[in-house]
Amino acid sequence: MSISYVNLRAFESEDMKELHRWFNDADSISMIGRVPRTYEETVQHVEKKRKNGDLVLAIDNEELHTVGWIFLQNIEHEHGRASIGILIAPESRGKGYAGAAMRKMIDIGFKQLRLNKIYLTTRGINEQAIGLYQKTGFVIEGQLRSHAYSDGRYYDTYIMGILASEWKG
Template identity: 30%
Template sequence: MKLRALEINDLPVVHELNNEHSIMSYWFEEPYESLTELQYLFDKHLLDESERRFIVEDDKNIVGIVELVEINYIHRNCEIQIIIKPEFSGKGYAKFAFERATNYAFDVLNMHKIYLYVDTDNEKAVYIYESQGFKKEGLLREQFYTNGKYKNAYLMALLKKEYIS
């Protein structure tokens, strides 16, 4: 298993993930994005210091993607997002990717705090985040809309001083 920087030739796989409703509902986003739009965004953010995107790979197979976004160098915080392909779920890839990205944020980018938003019904993800030391900081009532209804989300975060690398 390894993390590596997102490359332009990875975009077809990311496009596939971004258009899967069951996946994108966890990111609170509409599963609608053209490959052309994705390529435009890749080019636009290529030199953007407020984002880092990594491919999760195992034996040359793309397993998923983990991203550090909204990187704020003044307040030293960022949001973390992760997608693991459903066929690789439950095999430790999410934990691996999460650990590596968290390590990168704290030890390379010198972030003070990493945060995320998670559906309160996504117990598996909440468990993974808590096992990594993330704490619930708040409940965001009816924060996102999916499948015809509003859903709650937790705001979870980890401070660098709480992190053990």
């Protein structure tokens, strides 16, 4: 089990070049994207998130090196819910940064934004992400059959969630 320290801070425009690089890694494309993104499309993607009121944070490691981003989106205060997303730089995966960042972001969601529920969707092919979410405390709430197409095959998509009452911090 890897335990790592991370700090979450506001995602700045200066982080955009790195985000563009992370997006275009082959695993990222097959797990979250469809096709490579241009730098311009990356900027537009971030601007749209800001306009929607998403909470977008950069993940720094103990050496203050930026290793990924994490966000809460679809924030709906009337229902007390939001969905969460994360992307770690290809060379920084498997070191425990995602787990540490998820725990901090969930803490922000439940303790500062007063959410009642945080949820997400992930492709059944993404074993690493499903393992990460289950370890963080998310449970599978639903399964959408043959919902995502990748590399010649359809994969199920899982809906996963965690409630504030289940969160141990």
